[in-house]
Amino acid sequence: MGLRGALVLLCSAPLTIGLVSAVAVGLSYLPEAWTPLNFALGAATVISVLFLGWWLRRIGSAHTPDLRLANFNPIAALIGTVAMAGIVIATLVARFGSAEYFVQSEANAFHLNAIRNSLDAGQSAIFSIAQINAGSAPFLYPAAWEDYVTLVVATARLVSPSVSIPAATNAAMIAVLILGWGLACQAIAQVVGGRSILQGVLAAVLATSFLLFGWLPITGADYSSLLAYSILASALVVLLLLTRLHSDNPPLRALGRFSREARQRRLTARGAPLRVQPAEDPETLHLYGAHPRTILTVAGLFYLAGAAAAHPSAALALGGIVLIACWGVFFHRLFQPANWVLVLVRVLAALLLIAASAGFGYGWLLLAPAKPSQAPQLTGVVTELLNLAMGTPAGVTGTTVTTVMLVVGVAGAVWLRRFTALALWLAATALYVLSVGGPDPVLASVLGYGFGYDPARLAAFWMVATMPLLLAGTGGLVKALALLTGNLDDLGRGTVTACVGAAIAAAIAVPQQLFSVQPQLQTFAADQVIPSATTRLSPEELA
Numbered sequence: 001m002g003l004r005g006a007l008v009l010l011c012s013a014p015l016t017i018g019l020v021s022a023v024a025v026g027l028s029y030l031p032e033a034w035t036p037l038n039f040a041l042g043a044a045t046v047i048s049v050l051f052l053g054w055w056l057r058r059i060g061s062a063h064t065p066d067l068r069l070a071n072f073n074p075i076a077a078l079i080g081t082v083a084m085a086g087i088v089i090a091t092l093v094a095r096f097g098s099a100e101y102f103v104q105s106e107a108n109a110f111h112l113n114a115i116r117n118s119l120d121a122g123q124s125a126i127f128s129i130a131q132i133n134a135g136s137a138p139f140l141y142p143a144a145w146e147d148y149v150t151l152v153v154a155t156a157r158l159v160s161p162s163v164s165i166p167a168a169t170n171a172a173m174i175a176v177l178i179l180g181w182g183l184a185c186q187a188i189a190q191v192v193g194g195r196s197i198l199q200g201v202l203a204a205v206l207a208t209s210f211l212l213f214g215w216l217p218i219t220g221a222d223y224s225s226l227l228a229y230s231i232l233a234s235a236l237v238v239l240l241l242l243t244r245l246h247s248d249n250p251p252l253r254a255l256g257r258f259s260r261e262a263r264q265r266r267l268t269a270r271g272a273p274l275r276v277q278p279a280e281d282p283e284t285l286h287l288y289g290a291h292p293r294t295i296l297t298v299a300g301l302f303y304l305a306g307a308a309a310a311h312p313s314a315a316l317a318l319g320g321i322v323l324i325a326c327w328g329v330f331f332h333r334l335f336q337p338a339n340w341v342l343v344l345v346r347v348l349a350a351l352l353l354i355a356a357s358a359g360f361g362y363g364w365l366l367l368a369p370a371k372p373s374q375a376p377q378l379t380g381v382v383t384e385l386l387n388l389a390m391g392t393p394a395g396v397t398g399t400t401v402t403t404v405m406l407v408v409g410v411a412g413a414v415w416l417r418r419f420t421a422l423a424l425w426l427a428a429t430a431l432y433v434l435s436v437g438g439p440d441p442v443l444a445s446v447l448g449y450g451f452g453y454d455p456a457r458l459a460a461f462w463m464v465a466t467m468p469l470l471l472a473g474t475g476g477l478v479k480a481l482a483l484l485t486g487n488l489d490d491l492g493r494g495t496v497t498a499c500v501g502a503a504i505a506a507a508i509a510v511p512q513q514l515f516s517v518q519p520q521l522q523t524f525a526a527d528q529v530i531p532s533a534t535t536r537l538s539p540e541e542l543a
Contacts, residue, residue, distance in 0.1 A: 003295065006072040007287075010187045011238075011299060013180040014231040017144055018302030021309035022046055024124035024147045034124040034147070036155045050298065067289040067296065069241075073195035077186040080200030084182040087208045088174060091517075095525045102166040103219075111146065111223060115165050118150045144309035145224040148172060173223055180230030181214050182207055187237040188468050191285050192418045193475020196482075198501040202474040205505045206405075209512035211396045211520055212463035216456055219524045225457055228314030229464045231307045235318050236468060238296070238303075239325060240420050241287050316450040317461055319360050324427065325420075326353060364450045378444055384437030388429060393436070394459040397520055399511045409469035412476025421468035428465035432458045477504060 003011060023042035027033040102108060118124065124147050149165075149172045156163040182204070189203035207214075217226035289295070300322075308315035330349055384393065389406065391398025413422040434440075435448035436455050451457045481500055485493040 003299065004066045004068045004289070006069045006074060006077075007067060010069070010183060011234065013176070013183065014234045014306045015299065015302045016306075017148065017227065017231060017310060018304075018306035019043055019046060020148055020151065021144050021305050022302075024144075024309075028124050031123070034118060034122055034150060036151060036158065039151055053298075067287060070286045070288055071195065072187075072285055073190060073197075073200075076190065076195055076197045076200035077183070079197055080186045080189070080204040081178065081182050083201055084185075084204035084207055085178045087204065088177050088182075091208070091521065092170075092174065095518075095521045096170075099167040099170050100164060102169065105220065107220065107222060111149075112165055112169065114143065114146045115149050115153065115169070118146055119153060119165075124150075144306065145172075145227050147309075148227070169223070173218065173226065176223075176227050176230050177214050180227070181233060184230060184233035184237060185467060185471070188233070188240065189471045189475070191237060191240045192416070192421050192468050192472040193412070194478055195285075196478050198481075198497060199471075199475055199478050201501065202478070202505060202508070203471055205509050206467065206470050206474065209509050209517065210391065210402070210463055211398075211517055212391075212393070213460045215517060215521065216394070216396065216460055219520065220456060222457070224311045225313070225460060228307055228310035229460055231303065231310060232314045232318050232461075233464050233467065235303050235307070236321075236424070236464070238299075239321060240468065241285065242296075242325070313451045313457060313461070316360075316364055317465075319363065321424070321427075323353075323356060323360055326356075378438035378441060379436060381433055381437045381439055384433045385429075388432065388462065391516070393432065393462065394455040396459070397516045399515050401508055401511050405470050405473060405508065406466075408477065409466075409471075409473030412473035413469055415476050416472055416479070418468070418472040418475075421472045424465045425469040428462045432462045474504070 020039070023039055023046060024034070026042055027038060102112065124143070149169050152172050153163060153165055153168040156168055185203045185207040186200055189199050193199045193203075211219075213229060214226050217223065217229075304315055304318065307318050330346070330353060334346060387393040389403050390400070391402025409425070410422065413419065431447055435444050435451070435453075435458055438444055445453075448454075448458065451461065478501075481497060485496050488496065
C-alpha cells in the first residue's frame with residue numbers, strides 16, 4: 001500500500017478490520033468459507049491486488065510510492081501503551097476475575113450466539129445475520145466484530161480446542177482497547193501535545209480514566225461500538241495530520257504544497273511525482289513521502305470499510321468529520337488569488353462537495369439503525385451542557401476532573417494552536433447536546449438518527465472526539481513544565497518532571513478511578529457478569 005515506519009503500526013488495527021471486512025464480503029456467499037485458511041487466502045489476494053497497484057504506480061516514477069511519519073517517538077508510545085495495558089488488565093482481572101466470565105445482556109447474548117452460529121455454519125456474517133430466535137429471517141447487520149472474534153476463536157482452537165467463545169471475546173476486547181484505542185490515543189498525544197514520555201504516560205491515564213469510552217461500551221456489551229470508535233480514533237490521527245490546523249502551517253501542507261511550488265515542479269519535470277519532505281521542526285509530527293494522495297485514498301477506503309462494518313454510526317461520524325474538513329479547506333482556498341484554471345477547479349470542487357454532502361445525508365438515513373417506536377425524550381440544552389462539563393452524560397457518574405481537564409484542554413489548544421482539536425470538541429458537543437437535549441425534536445431526531453437515538457453511543461462518540469482536546473491540554477502542561485525547568489541541569493529537570501508528572505497523573509486518575517470508573521464497574525460486575533446473583537440468560541444461552 002505504501003505505508004512505512006510508524007504509520008504501519010498506527011494504522012494496523014483499522015486496516016486489519018477493513019481487510020477482514022473486505023475478505024468477509026467476498027466469502028460471504030460461499031459455503032463453509034469462513035475459516036482461518038480461507039481468510040488467509042482471501043487476505044493474500046487482496047494484498048496482492050494492492051501490491052500490483054503499488055508496483056504499477058511505481059513504474060515510470062522517480063520515487064517509490066511511500067508515506068512516512070516524521071518525528072514519531074516510539075519509546076514514548078511504547079511506554080504509554082504498556083502503562084495502559086497494565087491499567088486495563090488489572091482493572092478487568094480485579095472486577096471480573098476469570099477469562100470465562102461474560103456480560104449477561106441481550107446485546108451480548110446476540111453477539112455471542114452470532115459468533116457460535118458463524119463457527120457452526122463456517123460462514124461470515126458481514127452482510128446478513130439471523131437472530132437466534134426460531135423462524136426469524138436474516139437481516140442487514142454490520143458484523144465485523146463477529147467475523148473478527150470468529151477468526152480469533154477458530155485460530156485459537158487450532159492450538160487449543162478447548163478455547164471458549166467468551167474467553168476469545170474477552171481477549172479480542174482487550175486487544176481492541178489496548179492496540180486500537182490505546183495506540184490511537186498515543187498517536188493523538190504526539191500529534192497535538194508533543195513527543196515526550198510524560199505525554200505518553202498522561203495519554204494512557206486519560207484513555208483509561210473516563211467511563212464514556214472505552215469502559216461504557218464494555219458495560220453494555222456494545223463491542224461493535226468499541227471496535228468502531230477505536231477505528232474512528234485512529235482516523236482522527238490522520239485527519240489531524242492532514243489538516244495541519246493544529247499547528248502554524250496552512251491546511252494540507254502535510255500532503256505537499258499543491259499550489260505554486262507543486263505546479264512549478266510539474267512544469268519543469270513532467271511525470272515526476274510529488275515528494276513531500278520531512279518537517280524541519282523536530283517536535284512536530286508530519287507526514288511525508290511520494291504519491292501521498294494515492295496512498296491515503298486507498299487507506300481511507302479501508303478505514304471507511306472497517307468503520308462501516310464495525311458499526312454504521314462510526315462510519316457516518318467519520319464521513320461527516322472528513323466532509324467538514326474538506327469544506328474548511330475549500331473555503332480556506334476560496335479567497336486566495338487564482339487564475340481562470342483555478343477558478344474552474346474550485347467550481348468543480350464545490351460541485352463535488354455539494355454532491356458528497358447530499359450523498360452523506362442520504363447515507364445518514366440509509367445506514368442508521370432502525371428508528372425507535374417513540375421519539376427521544378429531550379432533557380434540555382442547559383442540562384446536557386452541564387452533564388458534559390461535569391462528565392455525567394448518559395447517566396454515568398463523573399467527577400470535577402472532567403471539568404478541570406476540559407478547561408485545561410481549551411487553554412492548551414489555544415496556546416499550542418491545536419484548532420482542529422478544539423473544533424472536533426465543539427462539533428461533538430453540539431451534536432450530543434442537540435440530539436439529547438433539544439431544543440427542537442425534529443432536529444434532535446435527524447442528528448441522533450445515525451446513532452440510533454442512543455445517549456450512551458452519542459456520549460462515547462463525544463469522548464472520542466474530545467480526547468484530542470484533553471491531550472492538547474496535557475501537552476500544554478508538559479510544555480509549561482519544560483519551560484519552568486529549562487534552567488535546571490539534566491538530573492534536576494528529570495527529577496522535577498517525574499515528580500510533577502506523577503502528581504498530574506494521580507490528580508487525574510485517582511478521583512476518576514475511585515469515584516467514577518471502579519464503582520460503576522463493580523456494580524456492573526456484581527449485577528450482570530456471569531456468575532452473579534441475577535440470571536438474565538436462558539439455560540441454552542448460558543450453555
